[in-house]
Structures are given as C-alpha cells and as structure tokens.
Amino acid sequence: MSDLPKKSSPLVADWQTLERVFIRPEDESSKESLVKYMEQILFGLHEFLNKHVGVTEEISLVKLADNYKDTIINREPQKKLEHVIKDIIEEIAPRAVNVASPYFVGHMTSAIPFFMVHLKAITAALNQNLIKLETSKVLSLLEKQVLAKIHRQIYQNDKHFYEEHVQNTKTTLGVFTTGGTTANLTALWVARNSLFPPKEDFGGIEHAGFFEAMGAYDTDRVVVLVSKRGHYSLKKAGGILGIGNNNVIPIDVDDTRRIDLIKLKNRIAELNNDKRTKIAALIGIAGATETGIIDPLPELAAICQENNIHFHVDAAWGGPVLMSEKYSHLLAGIEKADSITIDCHKQFYMPMTSGMVYFKDPTAMDQVAYHAQYVNRQGSVDLGIKSLEGSREANSLILDSALKIMGTRGYSLMIEHGIEIAKQFASMIKERPLFQLISEPQLNILTYRIVPLNLRQQLENADSIQRVELDSQISEINTKLQRIQREAGKSFVSRTRLRVRPGDSHNAIVLRSVIMNPLTTTEILEEILNEQENILLFC
Ligand SMILES: Cc1ncc(COP(=O)(O)O)c(C=O)c1O
Structure with missing residues (x-):
C-alpha cells in the first residue's frame, strides 16, 4: 500500500489524537x-466510478490474496486518515468491480442514482438505531409511515385501514430487514409459528420448540413449497427454522418456466393424504433470480x-414493478399474499443493504414479538420488538426520501426501460445465428447461450x-466465453444452469443478463454480443 507514514513521525494513539x-x-x-x-463522489459519482473503480487489468484472485494475508492488528495507529483514503x-x-458500468449487465447489483450516496451519508451521520424509540424517535414514526405507503401500493386497502394502522403502536404492516434473505426468513418464521400456535398446555412452537410442537x-414433518427456481435463501430459512432444507420442496416448472400448477396440485394432494405432514407455506416468485419469471x-x-x-x-426482485x-x-x-418480500437494494436502487417484508394481516407479526428489560419493553412502541434484526440503520429514511x-x-420509468431494453435484447439475440435465446x-x-454453427446443425x-x-460441449464453450469476457474487463454477463x-x-450452462x-x-x-462472437474464436 502506498504512502506509509515516515519513520521520523510515528503515529500514536493518545487522548489528544483520539479526540481529534x-x-x-x-x-x-x-x-x-x-x-x-x-x-467527486457527491457531485460526479459516475465519472468518479468510471475513473477509479474496477479499472485495473485482471489480477488473479490468488495473486491478489497475497496482499491480504497479514493478520496482526497494529498496536499503534499505522496511517493517517488521509493515507487510508488514498489507499x-x-x-x-481499482480492484473492486464497477457495478455501475452500463456494460455490467450480469447481476442484480447495478448503478444507483447519485443522491442515494448523499442520503446514505446523512443516514450514517445521524446514526439512528431503529431498534427502539430512545435511539430513533421521529425515525420510528417515519419508518411506520413509509411501510404503510408501500403496503398501500401492494394491498390497496381503503384509507380507513391505513389511518388505523399507519401509527398504530400495536400493529405491524411490515419491517425493514438487511435484505431478501432475512425478509424471506422472517416471512417463513411467521408462517411456521401460525401453524403451531399455543393450545392447552403447549406454549406454541416459538416457545416450546419443534420437538414439542x-x-x-x-405431526412428523413440515414442508414449504416453491418452484425449482426459488432463491436459495428459502433453503437457508428451512434450515434455520428447523423445518429442514430438504423439506423446502422444489416443484418443477412448466414450459413457460413458471411453477407447474398440475405438478403442484398433485404434490399438495399427496402431502394432504399424509395426515402427519403440514405445509407451512407456498411461495410464489415475482421475478425469479435466474430468469426473472x-x-x-x-x-x-x-x-x-x-x-x-x-x-x-x-418479490425481492419484482416488487417495485408495482409502481x-x-x-x-x-x-x-x-x-x-399473506406475506411479501421486497428488496430495496435491487429495483428500489438503494445502496447495499436493505430489504423489507410485508404482511397482509397487521397482527401477523405478533407471533414473533420479543421483549427485553433494557429495550423493547412490554407495551412500548419500539420497532425492534417484532424484527429479526436487532440494531438497524434508518434505511426507511433513504427509501422515503x-x-x-x-x-x-420516476421509478416506473427506470423499470419500464429495463423491461423494454430486455425485450429488444431478446430480439437481437434471436436474429443472430450464433445465439439461442433460452x-x-x-x-x-x-x-441465452452461444451455439457454434456446427454444433447447432448436429443438435438439429x-x-x-x-x-x-x-449440450455439455456447448456448456463448456459458454463457461469459457463468460470467463474470458469477464476477465477482459469491459463487459459482464453472468452464467447459470437451466433446462x-x-x-x-438435464441442465446446461446459459448466459444471464x-x-x-x-x-x-x-x-x-x-x-x-459482438465481443462474445469474437471471443468464440478463442473457445
Ligand atoms: C428472488 C430473490 N429472493 C431473495 C433474494 C435474496 O436477497 P438478498 O441477496 O438481498 O438477501 C434474491 C437475491 O438475489 C432474489 O433474487
């Protein structure tokens, strides 16, 4: 790293410097x-990113890792702020990824509007903690308001419903989470608990645990049903909630790549026949991670x-399409839907990381209420009572702003642009003899994937x-092509495996945009696409 401080002026950690x-x-x-x-960051974000981020030649990760092997924390300060910033x-x-490049079309992480950085900086400066009113005050009220705004966009209940719940300290329309993974986990947590509520001398699954439930x-078995395109966070939730990730059952998709309704109904009938199995939830995907379906x-x-x-x-991905x-x-x-996941750091174009989960029934989250003596006391209005996360930043302030x-x-213009450009991209792919839209x-x-002409003829x-x-030969070619293009550093599409x-x-490797x-x-x-055709010559 550059600009190490000179030996003659060692840095010390004393009260004077700490105060500074x-x-x-x-x-x-x-x-x-x-x-x-x-x-530059606040007033010329995109030029800054293009000039500074992800601009080096490809260095192998193994080589890069050599710079990150020192595991000792210095006793005395090593660098001044100025030098840390320069580093x-x-x-x-330069060795990070310029996800803001318009050529970076491979993942759900992309450019954000410049004002998001301003809002993030102000939010960090305020450093509010939404776990409790004592550390957030008006932000807790604002968070309830923005949750009600999005709930209304989804569920379209009448104005009396929102007047009743917007600042109701007993009910919860939704919560902010760190992302889609914890939003899905929260939804399934509530779903699991509502399947095993307290009765007689059983205190409910949340208190008594799975075994007693x-x-x-x-019951012997609890399952969750989702199409095989379900995000893997659902499996994690299965593991964490004691359901078992094997019991998050993937249902096949039909020719349109949506969940196959006939197979789903058959599976439910089979499961219903087994009186000792319970279905905790059925999940519909609104924007599958791999296909957007x-x-x-x-x-x-x-x-x-x-x-x-x-x-x-x-709807981690697709939710904002509602706008x-x-x-x-x-x-x-x-x-x-009884519950809905929406990510803020996807199509709400917010900086990492933020998600939300919504509930149709404003009392649904009562089943996951937790209290502590020092915070979130019984009867208080602290938002941390019903959230998986403890301390949380005020992401609601960023979304509301x-x-x-x-x-x-404004949001819909961006979303419509994405959908329409994707449709045009699909037409371009179909017109090129070397490509196949998947x-x-x-x-x-x-x-889509690239298919060399000789293999295309053989496939016919x-x-x-x-x-x-x-398909296995074509998969190898597409894997290599995707890697070469990524390493060349200008453009990025990702890859996955699909039928x-x-x-x-069987599945094959496809390119994902x-x-x-x-x-x-x-x-x-x-x-x-031109670059991919040129790379094919080297595959
Ligand atoms: C459909 C879907 N659900 C859930 C998630 C998980 O979201 P996160 O990465 O924010 O935890 C993703 C992420 O890509 C997703 O596409």
Whole structure:
C-alpha cells in the first residue's frame, strides 16, 4: 500500500489524537483529500466510478490474496486518515468491480442514482438505531409511515385501514430487514409459528420448540413449497427454522418456466393424504433470480386459500414493478399474499443493504414479538420488538426520501426501460445465428447461450442421448466465453444452469443478463454480443 507514514513521525494513539479523530479531521491535508474525493463522489459519482473503480487489468484472485494475508492488528495507529483514503482510492477501488458500468449487465447489483450516496451519508451521520424509540424517535414514526405507503401500493386497502394502522403502536404492516434473505426468513418464521400456535398446555412452537410442537400437533414433518427456481435463501430459512432444507420442496416448472400448477396440485394432494405432514407455506416468485419469471400468483393464491396454506410472494426482485402503470398487471395476485418480500437494494436502487417484508394481516407479526428489560419493553412502541434484526440503520429514511425525489413515475420509468431494453435484447439475440435465446424476458432478466454453427446443425438431428453430450460441449464453450469476457474487463454477463428446452431432464450452462442500468442501451448490448462472437474464436 502506498504512502506509509515516515519513520521520523510515528503515529500514536493518545487522548489528544483520539479526540481529534472523534470531532474533527486530523489535519488540513487529511481534510483536503477527503473533500477532494467526497466532492467527486457527491457531485460526479459516475465519472468518479468510471475513473477509479474496477479499472485495473485482471489480477488473479490468488495473486491478489497475497496482499491480504497479514493478520496482526497494529498496536499503534499505522496511517493517517488521509493515507487510508488514498489507499482506498488507489489500491482498493481499482480492484473492486464497477457495478455501475452500463456494460455490467450480469447481476442484480447495478448503478444507483447519485443522491442515494448523499442520503446514505446523512443516514450514517445521524446514526439512528431503529431498534427502539430512545435511539430513533421521529425515525420510528417515519419508518411506520413509509411501510404503510408501500403496503398501500401492494394491498390497496381503503384509507380507513391505513389511518388505523399507519401509527398504530400495536400493529405491524411490515419491517425493514438487511435484505431478501432475512425478509424471506422472517416471512417463513411467521408462517411456521401460525401453524403451531399455543393450545392447552403447549406454549406454541416459538416457545416450546419443534420437538414439542410435533407432539402437540401429531405431526412428523413440515414442508414449504416453491418452484425449482426459488432463491436459495428459502433453503437457508428451512434450515434455520428447523423445518429442514430438504423439506423446502422444489416443484418443477412448466414450459413457460413458471411453477407447474398440475405438478403442484398433485404434490399438495399427496402431502394432504399424509395426515402427519403440514405445509407451512407456498411461495410464489415475482421475478425469479435466474430468469426473472413471475409465477401465476392468482392461481397460487387460490390454491392456498383452498388448502388453508400461508401464501408468501418472494418479490425481492419484482416488487417495485408495482409502481409501473404499464407493467404492474404482471404482479396481479400479489395483493392476495399473506406475506411479501421486497428488496430495496435491487429495483428500489438503494445502496447495499436493505430489504423489507410485508404482511397482509397487521397482527401477523405478533407471533414473533420479543421483549427485553433494557429495550423493547412490554407495551412500548419500539420497532425492534417484532424484527429479526436487532440494531438497524434508518434505511426507511433513504427509501422515503427516494420516493419523494423520484415519485412512482420516476421509478416506473427506470423499470419500464429495463423491461423494454430486455425485450429488444431478446430480439437481437434471436436474429443472430450464433445465439439461442433460452428464456424470454417477462421482466428485465433473460438467458441465452452461444451455439457454434456446427454444433447447432448436429443438435438439429440429435436424439436425446446425443443432445446431452452436445449440450455439455456447448456448456463448456459458454463457461469459457463468460470467463474470458469477464476477465477482459469491459463487459459482464453472468452464467447459470437451466433446462434449455422443454422436456429435457438435464441442465446446461446459459448466459444471464440483468438489465437495470438506465444507461444500458441497445448499442451497448450489440457491442456485448459482438465481443462474445469474437471471443468464440478463442473457445
Ligand atoms: C428472488 C430473490 N429472493 C431473495 C433474494 C435474496 O436477497 P438478498 O441477496 O438481498 O438477501 C434474491 C437475491 O438475489 C432474489 O433474487
């Protein structure tokens, strides 16, 4: 790392320097470098990112790891703030990933509007802790308000409902979480508890545990159903909640890559036949991680109602599409969900990390209420009483401010851009003889693969056994191509494994593209495809 302090002026940790660190910049030159970079970050974010972030030639991770093997914390200060900032800008940022590049179309992490950095900085400066009123005061009220705003956008209850609940200290319309993983976990936590409530001398599963619950309810097994495209966080929740991740049962998808309703109904009938098995939840996906596909939510809601199953919608990705007048119909049925996950750091374009979970029934979260003597006392209005997380930053302040700055129209413009560019990208892929579109974009995610012409011809005449072998060769080519393109450093698409044609019993590697950067144009996508065609020559 550059600019190590000179030996002649050792740095010391004494009360004088600590006081300086707490209340003001160390010295004028520290202040100067901080102001220089902060000015660029606050007022020229995108130029700053393009100039400083992810701009080095590819270094192997193994080589890079050599710089990060020292495990001793210095007793005395090693560097001044000024030098630490320089190190971050000169050593760390160039080797980080420029996720804001419009050529970075491979993951659900992308550019954020510049004002998000301002809001994040102010939120950090205020350093409110939403666990309790004593450390957040008005922020707790604002958080309840923004939760009610999004709840209203989803469930569209009448104004009396929101007047009753917006600042009601006894009810909870939703909570902020660290992301989609903990939002899904929270939803399944509530679903599990409502399946095993207290009765007679059984205190409820939350208090008495799984073992007693099984006895009290003559049950051997609890399951959760989701399409095989379900996010792996659901399996984690299965593990954590004692359900077992094997009991998060993947249901096959149909030719449209949505959950197969016939197979789902058959599976539920089978499970219902076994009186010692209970279904804790059925999950509909609104924007699958790999394909962007939305499950048939109205049909899933009807199945849940008929079978008395908790209906959870994982809209970590797709939730904000509700703001688009043009495309919100794609999420029809979401308002029937008992619980809904939405990520803020995805299509709400907020900085890492923030998510939310909503409940149709404002009393649903009573089943996960926790109190402590020093905080979240019985009868208090502290938001930490019903949240999985303890201490939490005021992400609600960022979302509320962003909604004021953008309006639903601003967000919908970005979302509609993503969907429409993805549809154009799909047409471009179909027009090129070297490419095969694998999943049509319903939202702004699509998958495709490159297929060399000779292999394409062979595939046309192949039987099912030969197709497995040919797909494996094509997978190798796509894996290599994706790696070479990533290492070249200009563009990035990701890759995953999917069934490439209906009826196949095997998967193949496909390229995955997520269009969420408003600066990504069809010209850029043409360039990405051209680059892939050129790379094919080396595969
Ligand atoms: C559909 C879906 N659900 C849940 C998650 C998990 O969200 P997070 O990474 O914010 O924990 C993701 C993340 O990509 C997702 O796509």
